[in-house]
Amino acid sequence: xxxRVGYIAxxxxxxxxxxxxxxxxxxxxxxxxxxxxxxxxxxxxxxxxVVINLGLTAVSLFGxxxxxxxxxxxxxxxxxxxxxxxxxxxxxxxxxxxxxxFFGLSGTLVVNTFCMAVGVFAALLYVSxxxxxxxxxxxxxxxFIVLQFxxxxxxALLFSSFSSPLLAAVFSFSLFVIGSFAEDLRGFxxxxxxxxxxxATAAAYLVPNFSAFNVISSVAHEHxxxxxxxxxNTLYALLYAAAALSGAVLIFEHRDLK
Amino acid sequence: MAAIEILGLEKTYMVGFWRKxxxxxxxxxxxxxxxxxxxxxxxxxxxxxxxxxxxxxxxVFPTSGSARILGREWTDPDIKAQIGFLPEQPYFYDYLTxxxxxxxxxxxxxxxxKNRKQRIEEVLQLVGLTDVKGVQLxxxxxxxxxxxxxxxxxxxxxxxxxxxxxxxxxDPMGRREVRDLMEQLKREGKTVFFSTxxxxxxxxxxxxxAIIYKGELRGVGAVADxxxxxxxxxxxxxxxxxxxxxxxxxxxxxxxxxxxxxxVISETRQDAAIDALRRERxxxxxxxxxxxxxxxxxxxxxxKADSTAGGAS
Ligand SMILES: Nc1ncnc2c1ncn2[C@@H]1O[C@H](COP(=O)(O)OP(=O)(O)O)[C@@H](O)[C@H]1O
Ligand SMILES: [Mg+2]
Numbered sequence: 001x002x003x004r005v006g007y008i009a010x011x012x013x014x015x016x017x018x019x020x021x022x023x024x025x026x027x028x029x030x031x032x033x034x035x036x037x038x039x040x041x042x043x044x045x046x047x048x049x050v051v052i053n054l055g056l057t058a059v060s061l062f063g064x065x066x067x068x069x070x071x072x073x074x075x076x077x078x079x080x081x082x083x084x085x086x087x088x089x090x091x092x093x094x095x096x097x098x099x100x101x102f103f104g105l106s107g108t109l110v111v112n113t114f115c116m117a118v119g120v121f122a123a124l125l126y127v128s129x130x131x132x133x134x135x136x137x138x139x140x141x142x143x144f145i146v147l148q149f150x151x152x153x154x155x156a157l158l159f160s161s162f163s164s165p166l167l168a169a170v171f172s173f174s175l176f177v178i179g180s181f182a183e184d185l186r187g188f189x190x191x192x193x194x195x196x197x198x199x200a201t202a203a204a205y206l207v208p209n210f211s212a213f214n215v216i217s218s219v220a221h222e223h224x225x226x227x228x229x230x231x232x233n234t235l236y237a238l239l240y241a242a243a244a245l246s247g248a249v250l251i252f253e254h255r256d257l258k
Numbered sequence: 259m260a261a262i263e264i265l266g267l268e269k270t271y272m273v274g275f276w277r278k279x280x281x282x283x284x285x286x287x288x289x290x291x292x293x294x295x296x297x298x299x300x301x302x303x304x305x306x307x308x309x310x311x312x313x314x315x316x317x318v319f320p321t322s323g324s325a326r327i328l329g330r331e332w333t334d335p336d337i338k339a340q341i342g343f344l345p346e347q348p349y350f351y352d353y354l355t356x357x358x359x360x361x362x363x364x365x366x367x368x369x370x371x372k373n374r375k376q377r378i379e380e381v382l383q384l385v386g387l388t389d390v391k392g393v394q395l396x397x398x399x400x401x402x403x404x405x406x407x408x409x410x411x412x413x414x415x416x417x418x419x420x421x422x423x424x425x426x427x428x429d430p431m432g433r434r435e436v437r438d439l440m441e442q443l444k445r446e447g448k449t450v451f452f453s454t455x456x457x458x459x460x461x462x463x464x465x466x467x468a469i470i471y472k473g474e475l476r477g478v479g480a481v482a483d484x485x486x487x488x489x490x491x492x493x494x495x496x497x498x499x500x501x502x503x504x505x506x507x508x509x510x511x512x513x514x515x516x517x518x519x520x521x522v523i524s525e526t527r528q529d530a531a532i533d534a535l536r537r538e539r540x541x542x543x544x545x546x547x548x549x550x551x552x553x554x555x556x557x558x559x560x561x562k563a564d565s566t567a568g569g570a571s
Contacts, residue, residue: 003365004365004366007362007365007366008366011351011362014353014354015351015353018353019353081349082345082348082349083349083350083351084317085312085315085317085343085345085348086343086345086348086350086363086407086410087363087366088315088316088317089315089316089317089338089341089343090338090339090363090366090367090414091335091336091338091339091366091367091368092335092338092366093335254319256271256317256318256319257312257317257318
């Protein structure tokens with residue numbers, strides 16, 4: 001990887017930290033400990049189920065919101081405030097800027113997720129007093145959540161490269177929601193006929209298939225995750241993010257800065 | 259080799275929300291700036307100065323034309339290590355301190371880590387921000403931002419420096435410092451290309467200037483040449499309170515005071531005016547050429563441009 005991409009990524013991370021993005025962790029901690037204490041009266045099995053389900057869902061949602069809201073501003077804010085002028089008038093290629101921003105935000109989300117994960121495990125320890133081998137599955141669920149963030153970051157960058165920040169947020173969030181039901185969408189497409197079938201199938205396969213990434217409830221029930229799914233999701237996320245990022249670069253390469 | 263060669267750069271923006279219509283911000287521009295020059299790019303607001311600089315920096319793409327910087331294609335990313343740019347009313351990452359900002363820009367420009375720290379201290383000193391180098395830029399005033407902007411433009415020791423309205427937002431003292439700094443850059447053998455709408459800033463400083471108005475180049479040359487091309491005028495003062503009809507006939511603007519008359523006439527009418535005074539036996543007190551300032555040249559040019567544009571439509 002080239003050094004300038006690294007510098008841009010590091011600066012993006014620093015901006016997120018100084019803009020107090022990581023403060024969301026406080027809200028997360030409050031939510032999680034509140035839930036752990038609240039369900040503290042119920043039997044241990046249910047308690048664990050609730051803590052894992054609620055904890056991981058919160059990790060995912062908090063992260064998605066951060067990915068979208070920072071992601072859409074990553075480039076547009078720099079154009080708006082004209083901070084980009086003195087970056088692009090240096091030996092920085094436009095693609096390096098986009099890719100650096102992507103890694104910076106991804107890094108921020110990884111750190112954010114790591115802190116939340118520590119919280120989830122702490123809550124788990126609080127309710128069940130010890131770790132079990134099956135708890136390691138939570139790590140797989142967290143890994144899938146991070147993979148989702150990569151896709152969403154790249155999509156937020158893509159949408160913000162050709163539309164206003166507000167529209168980009170709407171597009172990104174809609175895709176996240178639709179993508180979470182991608183499997184149902186594929187099922188529905190299979191039942192349709194004629195042209196509708198083709199359109200629905202195309203749409204169902206074009207949206208990011210987030211349903212394959214959601215293993216939260218099966219992990220909570222201690223069902224194992226197939227190694228093949230891990231491999232498949234990893235490749236899928238990397239390819240999808242790379243494609244979206246390439247689109248963002250392609251548009252940004254030809255764009256006038258106002 | 260020319261430091262900057264602009265080969266017909268042209269920019270038409272599409273404006274309007276629904277029905278986009280073209281707006282030509284810059285007509286094809288030909289301009290050559292030699293190495294080691296301080297070159298002033300003059301024009302009133304909206305003339306197309308910023309557009310030209312943004313085109314040269316690759317921030318916007320030309321409708322047609324190209325440019326060369328230090329003999330290389332202007333889009334060549336490697337040439338960017340050799341140039342510095344101060345945008346108009348610069349704004350920077352406000353969560354960084356001045357020192358962090360310069361360090362980041364030093365990294366991006368490829369300033370080696372071992373020289374970077376020392377170089378940052380040098381430029382901070384040069385623009386007078388040493389005392390506030392640890393303060394976040396969000397606490398900076400407009401003038402301090404401008405200084406930080408100048409610092410980042412010269413940080414990597416570029417050969418050609420582009421400055422868009424470098425004196426704006428500065429007090430008279432600051433303007434003076436920026437002028438001195440530009441002169442120092444020239445002494446170091448660098449080329450300085452700067453835009454301004456304030457003529458007096460350019461007049462004392464530039465080797466050559468270009469004048470741009472409504473996106474079109476109106477004149478290029480040494481300040482002295484440009485001003486001498488404007489019809490010179492003479493101020494004649496004589497004793498008395500009368501303005502003879504023969505002098506009035508020369509088109510003089512006359513001001514009568516207690517016991518003298520001051521008249522300003524075209525240089526070409528000088529002899530006729532003196533003859534007239536002799537004939538009337540009036541005592542001549544003084545005869546001085548009125549130096550045409552760049553300001554006047556400018557106003558003259560604008561007036562001509564507008565009247566020809568008006569006549570055509
Ligand atoms: N992004 C843009 N979109 C449309 N018109 C623009 C844009 N930028 C500049 N212009 C127009 O181009 C002309 C030249 O502007 P500019 O280069 O900023 O002038 P200057 O820097 O000399 O004041 C102005 O009429 C301005 O309104
Ligand atoms: Mg301007």
